[in-house]
Amino acid sequence: MIAPLGNASRRLFTAAILIAGLLLLLFFAPATLWAVAVAFVVFLAGREWCRLIGWAEVPAWGGALGYVVGYAFLWRVSGVSLGEPVLPVLEAVMIAGAAFWLSLAPWTLLAGWRCRSRSLWAAVGALVLWPAALAVVALREFSALHLLAMMALVWVADAAAYYVGRRWGRHKLAPTISPGKTIEGALGAFVAVGGYATLLYLLGLAPAGTPFGHFFVVLLALTAVAIEGDLFESWMKRVAGVKDSGDVLPGHGGVLDRIDSLTATMPFLALWWLERQ
Numbered sequence: 001m002i003a004p005l006g007n008a009s010r011r012l013f014t015a016a017i018l019i020a021g022l023l024l025l026l027f028f029a030p031a032t033l034w035a036v037a038v039a040f041v042v043f044l045a046g047r048e049w050c051r052l053i054g055w056a057e058v059p060a061w062g063g064a065l066g067y068v069v070g071y072a073f074l075w076r077v078s079g080v081s082l083g084e085p086v087l088p089v090l091e092a093v094m095i096a097g098a099a100f101w102l103s104l105a106p107w108t109l110l111a112g113w114r115c116r117s118r119s120l121w122a123a124v125g126a127l128v129l130w131p132a133a134l135a136v137v138a139l140r141e142f143s144a145l146h147l148l149a150m151m152a153l154v155w156v157a158d159a160a161a162y163y164v165g166r167r168w169g170r171h172k173l174a175p176t177i178s179p180g181k182t183i184e185g186a187l188g189a190f191v192a193v194g195g196y197a198t199l200l201y202l203l204g205l206a207p208a209g210t211p212f213g214h215f216f217v218v219l220l221a222l223t224a225v226a227i228e229g230d231l232f233e234s235w236m237k238r239v240a241g242v243k244d245s246g247d248v249l250p251g252h253g254g255v256l257d258r259i260d261s262l263t264a265t266m267p268f269l270a271l272w273w274l275e276r277q
Contacts, residue, residue: 049128091274093130096267161186164188
């Protein structure tokens with residue numbers, strides 16, 4: 001009889017499958033297939049978002065489909081993967097996403113806002129999912145390797161925050177939102193990303209012509225945004241009264257649990273990358 005996998009084993013197995021799938025799609029899939037894969041992630045994350053804001057199961061599936069339709073429309077009108085991208089459309093979508101993370105998201109965290117309008121929260125979900133999804137598709141058109149390097153920034157920050165927080169964490173970063181996160185862990189994330197930025201620059205993985213100081217500061221700023229994205233999803237789960245956004249990923253919870261920081265950082269990264277072209 002085969003013994004069931006423990007939680008740690010499930011986490012490792014799921015992570016291995018996700019990483020392998022990401023690398024295969026990122027480096028070998030045609031552009032349209034990559035866009036379809038992103039649409040699938042939008043669908044799963046959209047369903048979880050709808051459940052977090054209080055929608056029943058059937059409406060949540062409908063809402064998820066609506067998020068995919070909206071993403072597909074933006075993908076089509078922006079021209080990404082279909083030839084020459086329409087930069088004004090891309091920039092407008094990215095600016096909308098960045099504006100959300102610079103205004104409503106921090107205000108929600110600081111004020112503890114609990115809006116009762118599910119329709120408004122559904123619109124917020126569009127601002128969370130659509131810019132990030134379109135950014136990931138657009139950035140892959142420029143360079144799959146550079147996109148992977150920038151996505152890894154979030155993973156470096158998360159890992160450093162976790163291990164530094166567990167070892168030296170004493171002061172809570174946001175005790176009413178996510179009691180497990182500490183100021184020491186956040187500082188560890190900044191230090192780790194600083195080292196990672198230096199490594200990327202030495203390997204030539206910064207945008208062409210970007211001074212080291214500029215690159216270094218941008219990556220530290222993206223780290224701050226990544227932490228905000230993590231906290232915002234933690235706040236949504238706390239309001240909903242759940243530990244994970246879903247259970248589709250064994251040992252990891254839901255899709256939103258895995259992409260929360262990426263949803264915040266990708267619009268800013270795309271705007272910066274577009275400006276460098």
